[in-house]
Amino acid sequence: MNSLILHISDLHVSLENKLEGERVNEDSYLKIPDSKELSKHFIDKFIIAAKEECGKNKVYLLITGDITDCGAKLEYDYAFDYISLIIKELDINKDNILLLPGDHDINRKSIEDLKYSKESYSIEELNECKFKNFSDFYFKLLDKPFDSNKVIFDILNFEDKILFLGINSSHLIDLENIEGKIDIEKFKEELLKIENNDNLKYIACCHHNITSSYEDKNRGQWEIVNRGRFLTVLEENSIKFIFSGNEHTSSCKKITGDLLISDSGTISSKNYDSAFKIYELQNSENIILQNNIYGLQKTGLNDDQYYWQKRTNIKARQEDVFEISIVKPPLIDEYKELPSEEVVTSSEEVEKSIISSISSQIKVYYNEKYSDVLYDKIKNLNLFHSGHFHWSETSRAHNWIDVSKLIENKENLDFVKNAIIDVIENKNLVEKIDLIIGLGYEGNIISSKAAIKFNKPYSFLPYSYRHDEHHEYENQLNFDNSNNDYKNILIITDVVNDGRTIRKLIKKRQFEFFKNVENIYVVSLLYTGHSKLNYNILNYDFIKTISGYDIENDEEINNIEYYTVKSLKVEKCPYGKDFRDECFIYKDNLSCVNLFYDESKYINK
Structure with a gap:
């Protein structure tokens, strides 16, 4: 019995x-x-x-x-x-x-x-x-x-x-x-x-x-x-x-x-x-x-x-x-x-x-105290916006997450900064890194507490696709790496999709500094891409295996280790390079079409 x-x-x-x-x-x-x-x-x-x-x-x-x-x-x-x-x-x-x-x-x-x-x-x-x-x-x-x-x-x-x-x-x-x-x-x-x-x-x-x-x-x-x-x-x-x-x-x-x-x-x-x-x-x-x-x-x-x-x-x-x-x-x-x-x-x-x-060796970060609460904040604050967002030739998505609104509130800003710190501590990155870089306006804001807490040299860089919007002094790192002083770099940013922006920053915008860097760690608040989450998804050798991915304007970087607080898949615009003619929502101004950065030159209405 x-x-x-x-x-x-x-x-x-x-x-x-x-x-x-x-x-x-x-x-x-x-x-x-x-x-x-x-x-x-x-x-x-x-x-x-x-x-x-x-x-x-x-x-x-x-x-x-x-x-x-x-x-x-x-x-x-x-x-x-x-x-x-x-x-x-x-x-x-x-x-x-x-x-x-x-x-x-x-x-x-x-x-x-x-x-x-x-x-x-x-x-x-x-x-x-x-x-x-x-x-x-x-x-x-x-x-x-x-x-x-x-x-x-x-x-x-x-x-x-x-x-x-x-x-x-x-x-x-x-x-x-x-x-x-x-x-x-x-x-x-x-x-x-x-x-x-x-x-x-x-x-x-x-x-x-x-x-x-x-x-x-x-x-x-x-x-x-x-x-x-x-x-x-x-x-x-x-x-x-x-x-x-x-x-x-x-x-x-x-x-x-x-x-x-x-x-x-x-x-x-x-x-x-x-x-x-x-x-x-x-x-x-x-x-x-x-x-x-x-x-x-x-x-x-x-x-x-x-x-x-x-x-x-x-x-x-x-x-x-x-x-x-x-x-x-x-x-x-x-x-x-x-x-x-x-x-x-x-x-x-x-x-x-x-x-x-x-x-x-799949490695990801998850902590319900931060991952789940961040998701609740995005829902409660209505930060997930519907529409067609065309940032650039290679970055087009349906829907967008407004992180800037999230960090307007002091309590939410403290939460976000602590979430970034928790990722760094959870993944034992503190002893590995020589320099922290805040990427983009939001990345600069949310990374400041980590730089102070861990007593690491710190610098800010704009996104690679907004490079021309900044003065040349803002576009340069205030550190000389000709003597290989900085071999392990941590980049902190708000949102990562496929990582093209980061690879372009490393290989094209800041090549002289990064050519002597051995390991690059990236920590983001959100991951909005389509890949199965693991530490390797921002590397070129991984990206090029994705069916339909446009690698023509990408950069070959393969030393990135990646972690994020929360994953939220955002659909990409399904049309290719001819989206201006093929995407009827874009072409005919249906729904809401938001044009950003290098797309602004195509505004003719």
């Missing part, structure tokens, strides 16, 4: 008729009270499917939040009946259940009542108030109290191999703060107090998704700064797995380092990914959990309703097998492929990727 973990989430038992201060959720199969018979039928069909898959194996139950939709008492009354039936029919010991609250399990009306009844109240009072209905339900179901003021409020020991940590990610949610957030210091203190004499592996369980599969944001629905600190604590304690709910997608994703996230999907959604998971413990030298996804099939009126079926061969949606290894895997730099925000693979592909990454 094997041991299984049945993972369900987001039941959203919902009120069918609106009560004062509550909403009506149209997306749940579990509607009450008028549709309670249909809801009961839905649960019965789920139990039949789960029974068939679990067989006579020992079942542990994990419920990752949003049991109800509004946290109303009536919703909890019916949720109690449904979950009690699941426990009974699958013969689950109550000691083998981990039940987490979600943000929908908070009764927000009770928070409003508290605000009106008291001028001030503590966090402890607020938590007891907002979780009152959940706490009553929790005690009634599991015969033990729920501590609303703990971050790690419960622990589930799975076969003396894994400790599942019940984390209340709604701990700090109120009427204003709606994203997942926890007290990090409290979390660290509680983690230290856990008795783990057998050195069991930890899996963090929370309601809020720490990353996204459906939504176009990498950070999921977790407060961004708190998320970064939370992930850091997990990494420090070698916690490599998070089981969650909330997003309503049965995804399994690998993010920073070797941290893997598994979301069961919502069990009762009419419109989204109605699914549940079963993790099967395999006997092995290492602890291996088999990840199985069961989805609700959409049926016709004449078919059997609520039919669950195991999903297979969906590489983009699940990891077939994921492993909790006893031996810590080797540390490698993360490999990220554009335009994806994350690497989503099977465990076999992960292993191949690790081997491939090491053998090919």
Whole structure:
């Protein structure tokens, strides 16, 4: 007999008729009270499917939040009946259940009542108030109290191999703060107090998704700064797995380092990914959990309703097998492929990727504290502009990122400068470089703090294609390199696309200085090109292999090592040298066409 973990989430038992201060959720199969018979039928069909898959194996139950939709008492009354039936029919010991609250399990009306009844109240009072209905339900179901003021409020020991940590990610949610957030210091203190004499592996369980599969944001629905600190604590304690709910997608994703996230999907959604998971413990030298996804099939009126079926061969949606290894895997730099925000693979592909990454020496930079936050700033400030931007004969793109607007704000400017410093430190460039060059106006601004911090000689240069716009004194480096004093140069700039500008600067504009340089390191805030991100993509020998790339006016430079804070692919204008005649948007002034630099001479309208 094997041991299984049945993972369900987001039941959203919902009120069918609106009560004062509550909403009506149209997306749940579990509607009450008028549709309670249909809801009961839905649960019965789920139990039949789960029974068939679990067989006579020992079942542990994990419920990752949003049991109800509004946290109303009536919703909890019916949720109690449904979950009690699941426990009974699958013969689950109550000691083998981990039940987490979600943000929908908070009764927000009770928070409003508290605000009106008291001028001030503590966090402890607020938590007891907002979780009152959940706490009553929790005690009634599991015969033990729920501590609303703990971050790690419960622990589930799975076969003396894994400790599942019940984390209340709604701990700090109120009427204003709606994203997942926890007290990090409290979390660290509680983690230290856990008795783990057998050195069991930890899996963090929370309601809020720490990353996204459906939504176009990498950070999921977790407060961004708190998320970064939370992930850091997990990494420090070698916690490599998070089981969650909330997003309503049965995804399994690998993010920073070797941290893997598994979301069961919502069990009762009419419109989204109605699914549940079963993790099967395999006997092995290492602890291996088999990840199985069961989805609700959409049926016709004449078919059997609520039919669950195991999903297979969906590489983009699940990891077939994921492993909790006893031996810590080797540390490698993360490999990220554009335009994806994350690497989503099977465990076999992960292993191949690790081997491939090491053998090919792919080196990239990624730090969610800077990479993800920078992306959020670009979105929130609307810095990604639509249109046709024609900078020069060889530089034409659809859309553009306005970095100058980003650094107008002091807070954002400090963030950007620190991001550049983090890349330099992360990639151990400090001891390698003899001189720092800020390239372009923005590059000059964002590199100044690094030059001061690392006490390196510093100079500024304009972009090679804006060379003629500057006085000759501005176009020259204030350093003599005839004696080979500067062998390793760091160039810092805001945006890099294909690197042509930098190669032209090195080979044509500043050849006398750079002819004695052995290594050139380039760090940018953003990479907008199309290549798979690695340290080698700005070298001529790499560029010339790209199909359709115009190498006629390029320069042959092959000693560049490149890193960037964030990758954002920007589409190129698909037309060649005859774009003035072939690109109808350019030719007929459709949409917005922005002409820059040497293109200005063609303005005749």
